[in-house]
Amino acid sequence: MSNPKDVRYVVVDLLDDVTVEKRLLSEALLKRLAKLPAEDRARAQRLVMQTLRDMDRCDRMLGPFLRQRPAPRVLNILRLGVSEICNGGAAHGVVNACVEISKAQAETEHARGLVNAVLRKIDREKAKWDTLPIPRLPKWLRKPLLADYGKEAVAAMEAAQFAGAPVDLTAKGDAKALASTMKGELLPTGSVRLSDAGQITNLPGYTDGDWWVQDMAAALPAKVLAAQAGETVLDMCAAPGGKTMQLAAAGAKVTALDVSAGRMKRVEENLSRTKLSAELVISDALEYEGGPFDAILLDAPCTATGTIRRHPDLPYAKDGSEFPGLFELQEHMIDRALGLLKPGGRLIYCTCSLLIDEGEEQVRDALARHEGLSVELDTLRLPGVDADWIGPEGLRLFPHYMADQGGMDGFFITCLRRK
Template sequence: MTDIAGLATRRAALTMLDAVLRRGDALDQVEARACRHLELPEDKAMARAIAAETLRHMVDLDALIDARTRQPLADDAKARTVLRMMLAQALVLKTPAHAVVATGLELLSGGPRRLAHGVFGALMRGDPALPEKPTLPETVAQRWRDHWGDAMVEAASIGLAKAPPIDITLRDPETAAHPGGTELIPGHIRLSESGPVPAMPGYAEGAWWVQNISAALPARLLGNGAGRSVYDLCAAPGGKTMQLAVKGWQVTALDLSEKRNRRLSENLERTGLAANIITMDALRWQPEAQADAVLLDAPCTATGIFRRHPDVLHRISERDIADRAQLQAKMLEQAAAWLKPGGHLLYAVCSLEPEEGEAQIGQFLDAHSDFLINAVTPDELPDGLSPTDEGYVRILPHHLAELGGMDGFFIARMQREN
């Protein structure tokens, strides 16, 4: 194999992109395998950055490529993917052109190297630039426009331009040492500056953990536990579990992934909190007793976290949305059976698709006359965010835009009748 500095990193990035665009795999799922031959953390980080920025700007990168090719390259052609990577490095990551060419062309060994070299060279001579607001894939933009309107699509495009800010949840808001920032809601801070998380004040001591404000709201809406029992489903890596434990709940945290549960256990140890961790599929698990509350952070398409996971913009289809909605319905059925009369069922998804949110809960309530919405009130939410007329929480990209926006989420709090 040719020994070119940085080539292995670019091969890893290409492997990730191929898995996302050809097979529909999530970037997080394929990253470790694609980077297994890279020894240095900075090389792994660069591979991830190349893949992520290519996906973030892919529509606009394709427009540049198409403007310089006589015959359109197929969407899944290797030459197109490599050219996307080369342009993302040059225009977004500011990699020197000579390094981009040396590593990019080698990825096409035995393929259309002259074509890629010619297109890249012609583009760079023209001093190209990407738009400040990345263009969303048209199918995604139209779907969201139909659901939420033009303003939401505009906000999503603005939000896609860069990775979201870092939020943290404080273990003890009264005494916690933390890096400082803007308080979004008591006990939750948006950092003004960020760096390596483990090196920040208070992290090693367990004073706080990273958790986007949207993801922090579901557990907050269950209030104080006072020793009562709660099942936290799909719990890892543990942000909600730790929130519940701090509030005095007796937590049983269930997750299918043994690897993710190890992270949950490490987080509990670091923060000095306790929970009963179970590694099992929620659809197969049977608890010994009903709980006072169930928090179902359901598996979903994750389209609401497109800023940090731009792969969802290119791999999630209508079929994926329908499949996730079907799984969520099954999990809601399970969760409902595990709840004591008078108890609360908190349902949440980091999705911008109504099929996984409003429609899902509407169908559940139609089929379960013993469950009612316990409406969320404005004083339970950050300033600038209001519950819907139905008492749900629907978070869209433009919420808290002046502070950096929020991840897309849907939350419903329901109570089982006595």
């Protein structure tokens, strides 16, 4: 019988965490993977990511064989089975493992016959898999995106999200040299793209802190800030520290602030690995009294809807209900940041979101609230940034930009200057 230390059992637990408990995978993984031997963890993570990415297709495959929707855990066992079988897994082994997982708990034991019968039928029907349409975003997210960008753009975003994401690195030093060492592609924005990275911690230069993982779009805000050596810079929502490291590597005197002590530990570890330094402050940004600073980077807490390529759990763990609270927090944070700037100082505001409420709208509202505030579009014209991506409020990036090279995370980035 399957037990809680089996890879697939843990994967079903993780699917339950996301679809039933509505927890983000990043939060659930730590606790669940700790139950597995180290050598099984990468496989569990790969399987759960694949099943989440395939979820809509799994449900389409299952539809004709289910007279009614099974209990949530039974459905998740089936989804895992479908995803594995349709991605080339050996059906016999997959079916047996899924039946064993069903038998392991009283609430799913009754469904072992169903799991067995349905997965065997799926194996016979698996040719249908490749004809299924690209999964759509959930309605709560699709609707506002359709209103903002139209059908064609949303379909392109969905295709990019389904395709997943390569691994991008930011070099601490020379990006060209890093690309050559890693046999990666040097992107026009200066990030290094790896198509087949494998285990990150085994890559050359990891222990020496020569680079860190950071999507090419996520690397742009610090480039827009363009910190000068000796400048005082506040990284206002810093954890886990990708942008803090860029600012510190540029020679700025960085104050890295975050409200989460747990996440700040990650900043500390990242700085220590890369041998970079910053002053670390654990505080609510809205209560922080420091500065004034030459420049502030505000990578505000947001819906993270631009990162679904890397986080296919998001559409299943969220339903949009907490979004208005985030929009309000972003507004307060912008006001707080402007109050911590030196006269003439610059605020780089960014969110890894696709929603204009967290980008263009925030800028329009901030300009209306603050006299003497202006948007500096020139600073956004960086190497590799297409002029068409820049609108009156800032730089708008979509997952389907540069799709043939692997795409990028959805982001909004702007530079505001205070008189």
